[in-house]
Amino acid sequence: MSERIKNVKEAKASAQKCVEIGNYVTAIDWYRKAIFYLPNNTDELVALYVLCASACDKLGDYENVISYCNIALCLNPHCVQSLKRRATALSKKGYEEASLKDKNCISELQKVGEALTKKKAKKEKFVKSLEKALSANEYGNLFFNLNNYAVAIDYYTKATNYCGSSDNDYAAKFHVNRAAVYEKVNDLNGFRKDCNAAIKLDKKCIKAYRRRGRLLRKLGDANKAAEDLMCVCVLEEFEDKDSVQEAEKTIVEACQKVADDFFVGYRCTPNSTAYVNRKYLREFARHPVYRNFNKTNREADSLTFGHLRSLYEMYRDDFQMYLGASSLNSDLIILKATLNIITEHYMMAEKQLEQLISMYDKDPDPNKIQNDTVVHAFICLANTKGKRLINEGFGMDFALQCFEKAISASEDENEDIYYHRAKLYIDCGQYNNARKDLEKSAHYGKNFIEARCKHLRLKFELAFKADNKNEMNVLFEKFDKLVDEFPDSCVVFSHYAEVLTLIGKYEEARKKLATAIELDKRDPDLCLQMGKTLFKATKNIEHLYDWCFRALKPDCRCIVALEILGLVLVNFGAIHDAFYFFTYGTSYCPDKNQVQNLYILSLVTLSWHYATMNSLMYNMQESNVALFIFRVYFFEDIVTKYMSRQAKEIIGDITDFRFYNIYSSEKRKRFLTKTKQVNDRRQPSKLKMKNKTMLCWGVNNEICFTCKQRENDGKTDIFD
Template sequence: MAPTIASGPAGTTVTVPGNSSLWDRISNWASENKGLVYTIAGVAVVVTGAGVVYYIRKGPDEESVPKPSKKERRKRKQAEKEAEKGAAAEKQAETSKTATVETADELPEIDEASVIGLSESQRKEYAAKLKEAGNKAYNQKDFNKAIELYSKAILCKPDPVYYCNRAACHNALSEWEKVVEDTTAALAFDNEYIKALNRRSNAYDHLGKYSEALLDITASCIIDGFRNEQSAQAVERLLKKFAETKAKEILETKPARLPSATFVGNYLQSFRAKPRPAGLEDDAELDEETGKGQLQKGLKAMESKIAPSYEEAAEAFEKALTLGDLGEYEAYAHNLRGTFQCLKGKHQEALADLSKSIELDPGLTQSYIKRASMNLELGAPDKAEEDFEAALAKNPEDPDIYYHRAQLHFIKGEFADAQKDYQKSIDLDPDFIFSHIQLGVTQYKLGSIASSMATFRRCIKNFPKIPDVYNYYGELLLDQTKFSEAIEKFDTAIELEKETKPMSMNVLPLINKSLALFQWKQDFSEAEKLCEKALIIDPECDIAVATMAQLLLQQGRVTEALKYFERAAELARTEGELVSAISYAEATRTQIQVQEKYPDLASKLSGMGGGVVR
């Protein structure tokens, strides 16, 4: 675990420098610009942590019912009111005089043969009477009788309201396929019929057709002018359900792979550099076809800090344990293989390796720390705390233990405890830069802005050639909307990255500068160029991919944005990351589908964004 300004989403707690803070800035951008709504290609959207959401949240009333659009046909307004009362199982306050029926005996006998002989006016009159009787039966929960009556009304006069009312009966009986049939028939008459869209969305949801359900409820929200809270919440719920279902399917067949070189490098450097164990140095002559030789090969590759070398290291550590005969290095080999299993998201395998490492060498405290990190990622903070306590019992003077335990406190929001552990880590080893950086970040989270800024100024004085200092200092300045100063720090970080790590440059300062220019000047062109440069250096960097997707989305380049959201899903390492990426992608894809299916909505909403309260 290493520096981060804010804890990341649940399930992504193997934190690395900058990743969480950048994800927070990307996915929580709407919280920093609370009322800001963009009109993108004719569709008003809000960008939130849940994805691209097509509504403006107004209140907590989950039981509210969608209001008809102002442009709904007037001829359906009274019928809509009555059907709404019926759908809510409320008693009608009064009934229409022209369509009142007191007993079933007064209803006309209608079938396919008899309806042919009726005049147009008779059909209309009979349909109204049958519909009223259907409403009464519905209110009395006699759904099969109501279905019969609405079906006869449809024979007299096919009408979207009658189909939609009959769909409500099938809904009450959980006959979801029939709900889809009737609402689809209603929408054939009027493809902007909100109630039919909502009911069909609900039926698709029950049928497990989440993408179709999302399309219908999204269209409903847009037609209704984003006024209904219940529909808005349905969008969120369906996005989450779709993404979780899709993520599980993908993870069942997705091959394990290492994340970006930026991610791997940042995770590895969160541990203090230590010399290799005696006998594994470069000048030690070891046969590569032995376990020890592969261990040496893997360590050398890992120290190269470039993507192909990380893959080579992972393979070498695997082969080392397969070949065996590692002797005193066996615990160390399990530690290293477990580290890369963790980075690949192979949680159970990583835990097994780290536990084996501890069993073989209880004094290897780094294995306790890494297992604590894994337990935290798997949602077991109590087990993580136990691992830290066990590590301290073995070596209370190990500064890495205090640093990573501080990260545990930080993620849990226990900033005072985190501050103490960061300081202890510094007292034991003042030369580890990330303890200082994270101390400054924690002071910032505690509201001690002056102390935090002073800590970063001391860092610059004591570690003037470390790019991470300037990068994280810039993030805090950006959080204070000190844009010019923040960009200056990011520029310094970028130059130092070039100087000190030309072959393994950390791209996070480039992405931070991109976001700063976007937030400050809405300079999309330069922001895009910086993201493109980051992706040239590290094509697997998920943060760069997600940032590019958001930049394109803000400009209304929805189809291009979708490609990047889909790429972000491919790069996701954990289930939590995958759910988030799929949510963004599906919301964007739904936006495109709505525009294609309802072309009139684009022109209808083209001026809407400017009229929304900000």
């Protein structure tokens, strides 16, 4: 190889000497020898062919000039010298059009060359500026570590000035570093400006999002802070547990404040199915109002809030007419307490119940306070104050004492006492005690349908856990007898369907539920139960959302239905729509903790929605990956903590829920159309009540059954 290179150099030197003395023919021969010896080096070959063309041009041999230039251009199409010589040769040969094409090509190549030269110069200038910026940044880091913040700010400012916005990654880094110094000196305005600048330069700047989120949290803007901290989680793909916990903690703080404000400012008309669907009185066989209304299952269901309010007004007028007769006073107090419980004004109800019990303790004369009134007061106090204290971490003893006092005050065995104490035992997981009390309640109250059904159902669940098939068969026979005894009771069919669902007899359960729904079309809980049964049977999410939408027809604010529909929408990737459904679910919710949990679900979805828009800039591929990761996090970490107990019972294992989907585009479109119908109710129907205007969000612009009843019942103020 070295010998060939030596020969090439000698040939080129000889050719140069020949050119100097004007011997162009010999020079061409030496150039050709150099080409022969030259290794595969494109640039040198092009140069030699150009020299050959130059020698031929001196001889006036334009044919060979064109030939040598063609070879050079094959090796390098952008060789300007070859194009120039070929253009001249073509012109002298009379090929002006071809010559003009070469000249135009030369002009374009020169423009490109100039642009490349400028770009190269600019790049060199940027490299020099970046070197200065990096050097200034290093000095800034040094003085920052020495706690000399004023000098550090000066150097970081120099770094940002040197860099400008030419390189977003470095410029963002310098702004973030200066923001850290501003935070140290408590210059929050400068801190925020630098964080904003860093995010503007680099939409994926994790440090800027984290620092700005923490600042906003300190300043009390937890909602905005949640969005920034969620951006951190999205960009880190939810892998950093500390970041995830920080974002969740911020969201919980924001939702606690919102829930507090909601209950202070907007707590009014209840959304209780006990109020709307008249279920409250089903759970009492000896309620004092039955002295005025005959007690049968269907008639108890037909009692409206308006009936009770009319009775209250009658008692109040009689009490005033007869100058405070004691018997009328006790009847009036227990009725006021009942009305406040139904309308979920529990604190006022507690005061009235305690007032009634105090009156009885002072003077237990049955002519002044009837026995069943006092017993009922003890039961209700256990259900209201007792459960409230239990939720606060204590109160079980108080509730049990109330039930013991009710038993002592009762002249005979009162089925209501045992039924409600059994419910308390069930809530606390004491199933054997609950079974004994339900057995007593069912024994003493032959027409107490709710107690008899709950007794059979609890026994069936215990037999199912023990795998006692003989006992289960006996209980099925007892349920069949109940159906024959009360063929018009939706309660019996609903409980029967639950036990059938428990053992996997889904088709039979579906038939029982269809009968129950036919008997009471206004109960959203029956629709939810049907959705639960069909979902368990088929694992088809369509059944679940179909029946949740059906539940919204009788009650536009069926909280559990709205919550489940929100979860389904997250599963489909319709995150923004899911936010609206979770938010709707908070309306008129009687449980403050449930309101807070629904707000958490809604803020998590909304924060993720804005985080992906801000940080991923609508990149479809990255957004799809982010959605997949978010769904795993949402269903495994968030929903398991903040989902309501009722929704968990309907859906089952929530961690598997994200695997259920609808792959038919037509069915997905139908579901999202229904979703849009709900979300489009920006102008809900206005219902006129005696003291306020209430809104109905019914599907298809129709007023739901619940809101119609609220309108008919009129005002639901506190009865004091």
